[in-house]
Amino acid sequence: MAEENQVIGCHTTQAWEEQLHKGNENKKLLVVDFTAWSYGPCQLIAPILAELAKKNPKVTFLKVDVDELKTVSEKWGVDAVPTFLFLKEGKVVDKVVGAKKDELRTKVEKHDAAASRVDDTSHTGATAKATATACNSATATATATATSTAAAATPTATA
Numbered sequence: 082m083a084e085e086n087q088v089i090g091c092h093t094t095q096a097w098e099e100q101l102h103k104g105n106e107n108k109k110l111l112v113v114d115f116t117a118w119s120y121g122p123c124q125l126i127a128p129i130l131a132e133l134a135k136k137n138p139k140v141t142f143l144k145v146d147v148d149e150l151k152t153v154s155e156k157w158g159v160d161a162v163p164t165f166l167f168l169k170e171g172k173v174v175d176k177v178v179g180a181k182k183d184e185l186r187t188k189v190e191k192h193d194a195a196a197s198r199v200d201d202t203s204h205t206g207a208t209a210k211a212t213a214t215a216c217n218s219a220t221a222t223a224t225a226t227a228t229s230t231a232a233a234a235t236p237t238a239t240a
Contacts, residue, residue: 086135088142097153100143110192111168113143115159122180123163129182137193167192
């Protein structure tokens with residue numbers, strides 16, 4: 082298929098479903114360009130989408146020709162081109178209808194930044210949990226050692 086940082090063309094229903102499944106599995110944001118190559122505004126926005134794909138490696142960019150995959154575009158409620166759907170885990174989280182390059186850039190940056198914050202938070206949370214576990218373990222060991230040392234040092238009375 083296409084390399085990372087490029088717009089991936091889905092020319093069959095199977096290719097579309099594979100990309101959708103892959104995006105759901107790795108929880109990546111998918112930006113899907115529903116396009117019609119014969120329509121001028123779709124041709125004008127294509128280089129902008131390619132530029133965004135290069136600048137946003139954490140986002141997967143897909144292109145679906147509505148004439149080629151009519152059932153896919155109908156299933157997702159696309160009735161104008163270009164339409165950009167922002168999908169996260171199989172759900173539409175945002176949408177841009179029309180060749181609105183500034184709005185498209187803004188929304189890609191917004192969702193990419195949000196995804197980065199989630200990644201950072203989950204990584205930080207895992208680190209904090211591991212650190213807390215290690216600290217609790219060390220505290221428990223120190224407490225047990227101190228208790229057993231104190232018990233050994235305490236003389237016992239014999240009758």
